Amino acid sequence: MHSYLELLEKINQKIAASTYGQKPAELYDPIEYMMSLGGKRLRPVLTLMGCNLFKEDITSALPAALAIEVFHNFTLVHDDIMDNAPLRRGQETVYKKWNMPIAILSGDMMLIKAIDFLAETPNSSFNALLKPFNKAAAEVCEGQQIDMNFETTKDVSHEAYIEMITLKTAVLLGASLQIGAIIGNASEADAQHLYEFGKNIGIAFQIQDDILDSFGETAQVGKMIGGDIAANKKTLLLIELLAAAHKDDKKALENLMQASNEVKIPGVLNLYKKYQIKEFAEAEKQQYLTLAFEHLQAVSVQTERKMILEKTAKDLMERMS
Amino acid sequence: MHSYLELLEKINQKIAASTYGQKPAELYDPIEYMMSLGGKRLRPVLTLMGCNLFKEDITSALPAALAIEVFHNFTLVHDDIMDNAPLRRGQETVYKKWNMPIAILSGDMMLIKAIDFLAETPNSSFNALLKPFNKAAAEVCEGQQIDMNFETTKDVSHEAYIEMITLKTAVLLGASLQIGAIIGNASEADAQHLYEFGKNIGIAFQIQDDILDSFGETAQVGKMIGGDIAANKKTLLLIELLAAAHKDDKKALENLMQASNEVKIPGVLNLYKKYQIKEFAEAEKQQYLTLAFEHLQAVSVQTERKMILEKTAKDLMERMS
Numbered sequence: 001m002h003s004y005l006e007l008l009e010k011i012n013q014k015i016a017a018s019t020y021g022q023k024p025a026e027l028y029d030p031i032e033y034m035m036s037l038g039g040k041r042l043r044p045v046l047t048l049m050g051c052n053l054f055k056e057d058i059t060s061a062l063p064a065a066l067a068i069e070v071f072h073n074f075t076l077v078h079d080d081i082m083d084n085a086p087l088r089r090g091q092e093t094v095y096k097k098w099n100m101p102i103a104i105l106s107g108d109m110m111l112i113k114a115i116d117f118l119a120e121t122p123n124s125s126f127n128a129l130l131k132p133f134n135k136a137a138a139e140v141c142e143g144q145q146i147d148m149n150f151e152t153t154k155d156v157s158h159e160a161y162i163e164m165i166t167l168k169t170a171v172l173l174g175a176s177l178q179i180g181a182i183i184g185n186a187s188e189a190d191a192q193h194l195y196e197f198g199k200n201i202g203i204a205f206q207i208q209d210d211i212l213d214s215f216g217e218t219a220q221v222g223k224m225i226g227g228d229i230a231a232n233k234k235t236l237l238l239i240e241l242l243a244a245a246h247k248d249d250k251k252a253l254e255n256l257m258q259a260s261n262e263v264k265i266p267g268v269l270n271l272y273k274k275y276q277i278k279e280f281a282e283a284e285k286q287q288y289l290t291l292a293f294e295h296l297q298a299v300s301v302q303t304e305r306k307m308i309l310e311k312t313a314k315d316l317m318e319r320m321s
Numbered sequence: 322m323h324s325y326l327e328l329l330e331k332i333n334q335k336i337a338a339s340t341y342g343q344k345p346a347e348l349y350d351p352i353e354y355m356m357s358l359g360g361k362r363l364r365p366v367l368t369l370m371g372c373n374l375f376k377e378d379i380t381s382a383l384p385a386a387l388a389i390e391v392f393h394n395f396t397l398v399h400d401d402i403m404d405n406a407p408l409r410r411g412q413e414t415v416y417k418k419w420n421m422p423i424a425i426l427s428g429d430m431m432l433i434k435a436i437d438f439l440a441e442t443p444n445s446s447f448n449a450l451l452k453p454f455n456k457a458a459a460e461v462c463e464g465q466q467i468d469m470n471f472e473t474t475k476d477v478s479h480e481a482y483i484e485m486i487t488l489k490t491a492v493l494l495g496a497s498l499q500i501g502a503i504i505g506n507a508s509e510a511d512a513q514h515l516y517e518f519g520k521n522i523g524i525a526f527q528i529q530d531d532i533l534d535s536f537g538e539t540a541q542v543g544k545m546i547g548g549d550i551a552a553n554k555k556t557l558l559l560i561e562l563l564a565a566a567h568k569d570d571k572k573a574l575e576n577l578m579q580a581s582n583e584v585k586i587p588g589v590l591n592l593y594k595k596y597q598i599k600e601f602a603e604a605e606k607q608q609y610l611t612l613a614f615e616h617l618q619a620v621s622v623q624t625e626r627k628m629i630l631e632k633t634a635k636d637l638m639e640r641m642s
Binding site (some may be wrong): 017021023024026027079081082100102104105107108109111112115116121126127130131134137138142143144145146147149223 | 342343344347348402403421422423425426428430431432433434436437440447451452455458459462463465466467469470496507
């Protein structure tokens, strides 16, 4: 079996060896640029791990792993236009570095190329791979739209929030593992358990992300503490506070949300403390983690082979906590 | 064999019976809207005709025909953002009726759904269909980028222009026929001849389009005569005039291009007449038509079965002339 770093090396080699097209340069340069920005390549590594659980040689999972990473980067290129985001991994976003039409079109091309790479998987029924891939792809788009809708929605329910992060982020982590498992010739039940493992880990990550934005250390989070509060972002914490707060506190919260950041951030943090919102969110996160590990346990391979997935999930939660 | 109108009816029924998803409505309503705007459905009808050449029952080609129409409409949704176009088939474009993020995201979803529909083709090797589909899809993106590049390119060559219209428009017409033929179990050679027929007809259409913009009747063209001239658009006519004009006329043309439309349009039309640019473009168009019909003739089915494709191509050229 391979370690995270070994698999990361394999996917980085695969990315370095892959081409998307030559001309016109305005279309293909942004793709090369985006794919070269790096990152932890979590999704393709999960695909390789999903395969490696069942098969020593993970070579046949490399095209699908690349497909998933190219798809993920396509969503980032288009999301950055929609979010008007200037930076991605510390570098200019495609639409800032080039322009909006080029970002739309090179993103489109990445989606087409992702399907091409998936089709390069040897000895596999393409339909068996395309189904989970395209299901996740469609759900990621749905999640992005729901997230955009939240900006103008007054009352976002707990359930609606969990659905949004599930679609926008978690399902692709699940599908990454599932597709790797299918290529490794896993049973349908095992592939499904891995999907659920990845999905529930993904939900836990997102909740962790919300917690850290309000309660982390700046050095760990890598951005200003309270950024979500400053932006009135509908995180799980804010949604829970709105649901739990008594009438007077709810009124105070609504006033705080109109106030300056100097007043708003400590004010909202105080309310989070008063209503034990952090503890609530931690418990919620723990539920999804427990569910994730139950699904991992149910996968019918030796426990030692599964340790790497457990370790990867825990390392990621640790690094963020 | 089925007539154009019969096949149009079949594809319209297929579109009416197809769903793309339910929630969020902001994502799926624009897709329903776009697909309901109608049009002559040329590409999916060509797919059905390509199949019908070889097989009486064209039912198995309906998912691929739908895939191609959804793909084509995806390109229109994204192109309308890039071109800042307010109207499409006399109705508001998606990005005007909703907004830019929704137009990006619903377009992305259409591309994903197009691949899903293609995968629904019964009894076919998905890879055999995906290959020509994705090749054309990538080329359409390349063509759109090259077309955008032309806006800021001083010297566009004849060859570069033909390449652009080939990629942006013609290859998808070719692939529509080719994919239908593959589903009809045509030989590879016949499928390739149909691809070349469709592609060369597509190039001829585009040249015709350029000619009509300067020399058509307003009633036929459905838009202002000389619109391309007014916009200094690099059509085949302008490219040829720039190449053919003597030094003084070239200078005059460059001045005209800075002038008001009242001066520019008749001035450029005069130069087109002086250098017989219309006749040149007509001859160029005829070359591609001849090539197209040679490929149609080479398809190994009875001549009567091919009459409908010949008639469809001629009707389309006629309607535009």
